[in-house]
Amino acid sequence: MSELSEANQVARPRKQPLLLKWSWRELWHGQLWPVAVALTLIIACVFALSALVVRVEKIMVDQGRTMIAADLVFRSANPLEPPLLEQAKALGLTMSQQTRFGTMAFSEQEMQLVSVKSVGSDFPLRGELVLKGAGVRHRVQPGELWLAERLFSLLAVKRGDLITIGDAELTVAGKITQEPELSFNPFSQMPAVLIHNSDLAKTGAVQPGSRVQFRAYFNGPDDKLRQLQQAVELQPGQRWISETTQGRTGDMIERARQYLSLTLILVILMATATLVLTCWHYTSTRIEAVAMMKSLGASKRWLWQWLARQLSLLFAIAAVAGLSIGWLLEFLLRLPLSDVLPDPLPESGFTPVFVSLTVALLVAIPGLGISLLRLVDAPAISVIQQQVDWPVKRQGNALVLLPVVAALIWFGSNKFMWLTLAGLAALLGILALLGLLVVALLRRGKWGAAIKLALSRISRSPLATGAQLAALTSSLMLLAVIWLLRTDLLADWQQTLPADAPNVFALNISPEQQQAYLDELDRNQVVRSEGYPVIRGRLIEINQQDLLAGTSQGEERDESLRRELNFTWRDTLPVHNTLLEGEWSDSRGVSVESGIAGRLGIRLGDELTFNVSSQPFSAMVTSIRLVEWRNMRPNFYFIFTPDVMAELPATWLVSYRIDADQNALINQLGRDYPTVTLLDLRTMATRIQAILQQVSLSLSVLAVLGVSSGLLLVLTLLRLSLSQREQEIKLYRTLGASRKRISATVWGEYGLMALIAGVMAAAGAESVVAALLKWGFELPVIGHPWLWVMLPLLSLGLVVIIIRSMIKRLLMPLKG
Incomplete structure (x- = not known):
């Protein structure tokens, strides 16, 4: 044992x-x-x-x-509350505070409206602040005053001169060469001035009723930042700012x-x-x-x-x-x-x-x-x-x-992904049924012996044929979806900042200066927009219903109702706007941007009441416009007919593009028109272009990888399908079929399947991409006519590659 x-x-x-x-x-x-x-x-x-x-x-x-x-920014119209700062400290977050306000800056010779930012010595938490004085610095210290480059000419000062901000006299330490924070709203931009938080009280500019904005900047792990956001209940005038907002x-x-x-x-x-x-x-x-x-x-x-x-x-x-x-x-x-x-x-x-x-x-x-x-x-x-x-x-x-x-x-709870997967599953079944229907219709036609045998072979097993067609179609469709989405996203982003996008805005042009200013731009061959009269006001009523009266305490009103808006008037529709509903009117009318119309429930024929400088007036909605806010052009929520507002005092606005060889023109315009506010957005445009380039190239590379995976799937599908035909081909040969007839049948069968799959994949890809653009990415739907040619050709090309690589081996046992 x-x-x-x-x-x-x-x-x-x-x-x-x-x-x-x-x-x-x-x-x-x-x-x-x-x-x-x-x-x-x-x-x-x-x-x-x-x-x-x-x-x-x-x-x-x-x-x-x-x-x-920073990683996260809290913005408030009121001073920052201690509980917020204590909560951030308890979570171990790095923090910095900023107070910003608009005021007049006075030098010995000039004065200029500026945006003052009072920051700490730890600002910024992210990005780079470059200050050029006696040397290059990256932080603001107590007692220092740093100016945007344009302010040196506007205020006629140099480093070491004194500038009065409110009650404080501060010495110019140098210029702001690079600032991480950039605003995309040209109407709210003014040349920047940086001072230290410890000098804020000296200015005396922050008083009860002053228009001041308070900000807190936070850096830390994402989960801690989310905890901070969840712990704070936002009040009117408060919001969180992140990279996605x-x-x-x-x-x-x-x-x-x-x-x-x-x-x-x-x-x-x-x-x-x-x-x-x-x-x-x-x-x-x-x-x-x-x-x-x-x-x-x-x-x-x-x-x-x-x-x-x-x-x-x-x-x-x-x-x-x-x-x-x-x-x-x-x-x-x-x-x-x-x-x-x-x-x-x-x-x-x-x-x-x-x-x-x-x-x-x-x-x-x-x-x-x-x-x-x-x-x-x-x-x-x-x-x-x-x-x-x-x-x-x-x-x-x-x-x-x-x-x-x-x-x-x-x-x-990612609805975008679930809707996509559910849509693909439903579309897969529809494509299988459509494929069988097309094959059934083709069988009714008169064809040669090889095509007739191919159609008979395809329709012999409806379940297998439907699955095969659906698999081949879905493979082609998925690779098309990946490429089309990439193409449409990049096309949309190109509109964000096209090559000829304006990079300078001129505001507060007086009516007397307006024509001379435009003539100066034209003489220097500067590409510009039309001139727009601008006046600030509020929307207060829709069809005699007060928009503020029904707001309960703590309820968040639409952003457009919480501040003054910029109004303009024109005889014609701006070329960069699209008319969605109604007609362009020439009297007592107002055209409304589609986004605010949807949020506030504004429809054609509604009577809107506005308030400008305590003067109320009304206009009827005659059209709804689609506005692309990202194109760096002058855009407005409300555009009136001239008769509604022509009597109100307004200043003018124009945007234009300054190329690298026209830098001297900016300084010259600043000297010749000192009361005009110039907003130089070239730095911001360069930064957006850099991000756009990074993202565009990355998505292109990812799309190539996705398409490659789809091609691999199609090739695998065709190869395995042909491998399964080996026994059947032997049977055909035994029954007396010639190699030429068998080869023609194989070519006919897979050629028909490739054509059917290519056409259905084009239809499916167009449907999926249209749905994703409309409801997933919230972009306009674009057609792709070339897809109806490219996908069938691609499908046929792959079939040719696979059959040519395998047909000899499949027919090899038939020799002798």
Whole structure:
């Protein structure tokens, strides 16, 4: 007995290496290596994409936060309350405070309206403040006064001169060369003056009733910042400012984030489909081998051990290869961005490794598990008689819950993602039915023998054909969606700051100076807008209903009702506005911007009452306009007909573009027209252009990766489909079909499927992109006529590549 036990102990160690060796051989000499390749590609693509997404998102967030000088900003019309500051301190956040107000600055010779910012020695928390005096400085110290460059000529001062701000006389320390905070509202901009917080009281400019803005800047971990926001109940006149709320850059960053997330999801979906297809193909090729092992006495337990070793080796190899290839791929993806990415790059951390391996595991468990359960249940009789179907335990389908539950946790309440996935699922079923319908209609036509046989082959199994068409169509559609969204987003962002966008605004031009000022610009061949009369006022009533009377305490009124607005009047519609409803009127009318009309419920024919300098007047809504606020042109909520406001005192506004060789013109205009407020936005425009370039190139690279994943899926689908035709081709040959007839049938079948799939993919992509643009990204819907030609051609091209690479091998057994 003891000898037998010893023999078993000796045999077991020998059995294990033998099984491991057999598993290794099966992995590479069997049909499991395509699964290993698919899993490797999933890990590589997800790693590269998620690593680049992490880096790009960090860069975009960093750029956005640089524009607000902190990670988070609290803005209030009232002094900052101690509980807010105490809460921030308790959370361990870095903090800085600022007080800003508009006032007059006086030198010995001139005076100028300026925006005074009283800051601490720790300002800014993000970005770079460059002050040039005796040397270069980056912080404001007590007793110092720093001026925007234009103020030196406007106030006729130099470094060391005295300037009076309120009750305080301060010495000019130098000029502000670079400031992190930039405002995108030209109407609210004035030349900046920086002083220290300790000098604020000396000015005496902050009095009860003064128009003052108080700000607190915070830096710290995102979770702590969220806790601070949740702990503060906002009052009227208060708001939080983050990188996603800063106008044009905020919109751009938020939409880029949505695109990055969507691209990652679509790549995962396409890589998953590639893996599932290869798994099912592996199962179909190993049925006879498993049946033979069962006929020789192998148990299900032994088979699972045999498969488990293969899968463990497979996943380990795929993980090492995938992470290595993914790292190299991410490095290559960054090469086109090397000129615009910051140095050093933000760390991607462990997240890409975790995400890629987790996604691969969650996809592999159901993708491999369900097909392998079917394989292990294959009957032993399959050795001598091929079995089409056999009883399979349905409990294995529960494995699908793993990725579903993971998606529920990952997406959470992200309606954008859920609507996208639900729409894609619904569209997949519709495309399958449409494909079958098209095939049925084609069968009614008169065709040659090869096409007739191809159509018969396609329609023989409606379920399989529908699935095949849906898979091919959805693959083409997804790669088209990724590219089209990238194209449309970039086209929209180009409108944010086009090459000829104005970069200087001239305000407060008196009526007497207006024509002379415009003539001066024209003489210097400056590209400019039309002149606009501007007057400030408030909207107070809609159809005799007081807009302020019904507001309860603590209720947040629309932003347009909390402040004075800029009004103008014109005879014609501005060329950069689009008329949505109504007609342009020439008397007693007002045209309303579509956004404020929607928020306040304003409709055509409504009577609006306004107040300008305590003078009320009314006008009827005659049109609704679409306004692109990001194009750096003069835009207005309300544009009146001239007869409504022509008698009211107004100043004029014009915007224009100054090129690099026209810098002297700005200074000359400042000297010739000292009462005109010049807002030089060139620095801001340069910074926005830099962000736009970074994001645009990043999205282009990500789109290429997404499209590549889609092409891989299409190629895999076609290759596996042709591989499954091998037995059928042998049968055709046995029945007397010539190689020429079989080849023509294969070309006809897959050519028809490619054309049908290409056309349906174009229709599906247009539908998906239109829905995402309208409800996801809130952008205008754009048609893509070229897509209806490109996708069918691409589909046919891929079919040609696959058939040419496989047709000889498929016909090889027919020789002789």
